[in-house]
Amino acid sequence: xxxxxxxxxxxxxxxxxxxxxxxxxxxxxxxxxxxxxxxxxxxxxxxxxxxxxxxxxxxxxxxxxxxxxxxxxxxxxxxxxxxxxxxxxxxxxxxxxxxxxxxxxxxxxxxxxxxxxxxxxxxxxxxxxxxxxxxxxxxxxxxxxxxxxxxxxxxxxxxxxxxxxxxxxxxxxxxxxxxxxxxxxxxxxxxxxxxxxxxxxxxxxxxxxxxxxxxxxxxxxxxxxxx
Numbered sequence: 170x171x172x173x174x175x176x177x178x179x180x181x182x183x184x185x186x187x188x189x190x191x192x193x194x195x196x197x198x199x200x201x202x203x204x205x206x207x208x209x210x211x212x213x214x215x216x217x218x219x220x221x222x223x224x225x226x227x228x229x230x231x232x233x234x235x236x237x238x239x240x241x242x243x244x245x246x247x248x249x250x251x252x253x254x255x256x257x258x259x260x261x262x263x264x265x266x267x268x269x270x271x272x273x274x275x276x277x278x279x280x281x282x283x284x285x286x287x288x289x290x291x292x293x294x295x296x297x298x299x300x301x302x303x304x305x306x307x308x309x310x311x312x313x314x315x316x317x318x319x320x321x322x323x324x325x326x327x328x329x330x331x332x333x334x335x336x337x338x339x340x341x342x343x344x345x346x347x348x349x350x351x352x353x354x355x356x357x358x359x360x361x362x363x364x365x366x367x368x369x370x371x372x373x374x375x376x377x378x379x380x381x382x383x384x385x386x387x388x389x390x391x392x393x394x395x396x
Contacts, residue, residue: 172189173209173217175219194281202226205231206234211329219246232262245265245267298331305328323366342384
């Protein structure tokens, strides 16, 4: 499970990183609403935790932007604002839950897990291309009706390509989708994961096509053009 924290208090973020990591989560943290919005459009998070008091665009406007763009990721507000009006605005604006600082870490993790369970039970969206299917709800992939075993990073690359198809994704955007922002991933690493995926897709009509100087495109062999 992967959580994004949008919080500009670095001390709090460092503490939450340890809390979520101890509960088995992958953890990413960004300090502005603008950068978080871009990350959410690129990466499939299981949960987003948002502080309302952000620099620039505030947390409430970020939530509204996320919902206007049709992103259904569960959102938990974590803020020092404890007024009833703040709670009502946050929940009416599109948040799924609201917690006030200071908070008990055990309760935070319990609420996070409950939000993710609820989201996964209510949404089993399946995306596909030819014989390739990826079930976002249960995090499973199939190729030709058979399970397709994928590592976490292979899943992220293939998911990004499938969601973008037939558009081309640059190596830089794929690198951004791979892991936590405190662990920089190079475009050379992207090439390695693409190579592994090509091996796993071998024998099927689903291809990862290299568009030289641009990036990669997922397509079906029957409709592909020779580069």
